[in-house]
Amino acid sequence: MLPELLLKVHRIHDWVTELLQRSQGTFLFQGPWFASMDFLVTADPANIHYIMSSNFSNFPKGREFKEIFDVLGDGIFNSDSDLWRSQRKAAQMLMNHQKFHQFLVKTISVKVGKGLIPILEHVAKEGKAVDLQDLFQRFTFDSTCILVTGYDPGCLSIEFPEVPFSKALEDAEESIFYRHVVPERVWKLQRWLGIGEEKKMKKAKETLDRIVFEYIQKKREELSKGIQEKEEAEDVDLLTSYMSEDCKAVGLKFVDKLLRDTILSFMLAGRDTTSSALTWFFWLVSKNPQVETKILEELEMIIPADKMAAKWWKFDSKELNKLVYLHGALCEALRLYPPVPFSTQGPNSTRHPSKWAPCCSK
Structure with missing residues (x-):
């Protein structure tokens, strides 16, 4: 076949x-x-x-899976048994923390207000077409990077710059997909010869290692200089949490290598899933004008009367919880076009x- x-x-x-x-x-x-x-x-x-x-x-995922996804090292996507359970426990504990939830809401709100809206206004004013898939990937890449590492790579801007971190992640993903559709001996021969997709994977891994280890070193220096301020800060990214004492409760020591693998796993999970969901959602809405009308009507119901004339209005998460039709439309988009269509075991x-x-x- x-x-x-x-x-x-x-x-x-x-x-x-x-x-x-x-x-x-x-x-x-x-x-x-x-x-x-x-x-x-x-x-x-x-x-x-x-x-x-x-x-x-x-x-379990097994040896073959880990070889294909070797760029992720011993991160949660590649691990099995006790290591997987420990990482899952740590991730759940940190991501369910109130401070992380607050940081998430703040990060998304800032990125929408200072990143997404200005770009949409600019292209509308200039009468230009914009690739929403690319735009949403930039939006979710920046947001995910901030939430995971605390640093903004600046992917989402009017100039649409090429960010080495984002480009390396895309190249690695393409090479992983290639490994799924050709015999193992073929891609391993390419890796040995340093040609084709495996040459691209090697360069991507070098870029990812360099940037992620720089983030880790920078974070460690920040924490060593002002750990008390960090503990009291409202904005708590995942890297800061993983490097704190909190994760010792799950029996894992997050050395630099495991931190690197964890960061890349979260980056891979956070960027493409959300951007894919947003892209398909807006494409489906564009094909179903009656759905767009109902969504707009529902949104207008929760806008304060004195703000109806405003050009832009940002909803907070509590307000959005009331939007039953919008929630249903999002769920239907996820059903029709799941962001993770394949899961390999x-x-x-x-x-x-x-x-x-x-x-x-x-």
């Missing part, structure tokens, strides 16, 4: 969806006998619940080390 995959790789999501529809939700993708590329692909809710929930411990048994079970959520 490999030739068919290579022919359809430019529209992989639609192609897999079509195959799943024809096969009642589950099919076996068979690669060349020498390539270790057999996949059991399923979108059946019962199967996904079995793999991802009720029997999750029987499906490996089997527990060593009898089939080459078999993976990608779960398709579309």
Whole structure:
């Protein structure tokens, strides 16, 4: 089936969806006998619940997964068993903290008011077209970077600059995708020869390592100079929290290497998921004017009467909780175009080390 995959790789999501529809939700993708590329692909809710929930411990990611996603090191996406549980516990503890919630709301609000709106006003005034996918990726990249590291890379601006950190992350993601659609021997040969996608991956990893370790060193210097001020600060990014004493409760010591892997995992998770969801949502709204009308009507209901004439009005999170129709529209966009359409799990048994079970959520 490999030739068919290579022919359809430019529209992989639609192609897999079509195959799943024809096969009642589950099919076996068979690669060349020498390539270790057999996949059991399923979108059946019962199967996904079995793999991802009720029997999750029987499906560790395994060696092959970690090799393909080697740029993420020992981060939460690559880890299994006790290391995964400890990282998950630490992430839940820090992200559920009230100070982080406050920081999140403040960061998004500032980025919308001082970043997103000025750009939209500028392109509207100039009568220019704007690629919303690129715009939302810049918005979520800056927001995620601030929330994770405390530093703003300045990706979202009228000049639309190329930011090395963002470009390296994109290159790494493309190389990871390439590793999924060619035999392992092919991409490992490319890595050994230093050519093709593997050459791009090597350069991306070097850039990511340099920038992330700079962030870590800078943060460590800040904390050593004014740790009391940081403890009392309202703005608490995840890197600051991971470098504090709080994470010792989960039995993990976040040395620089694990901090680097954790930062990249959060950056990968935060940027593309949110930007993809926003892009598809606005595309769907543009195709359904009646939905746009209902959303606007619902928004107008919670704008104060004396502010109706204002050019812009930013809603706070409490106000948005009242918007039932908007919430439903967002959920429908996520159902139709899930930001993470594939989730790959490996089997527990060593009898089939080459078999993976990608779960398709579309």
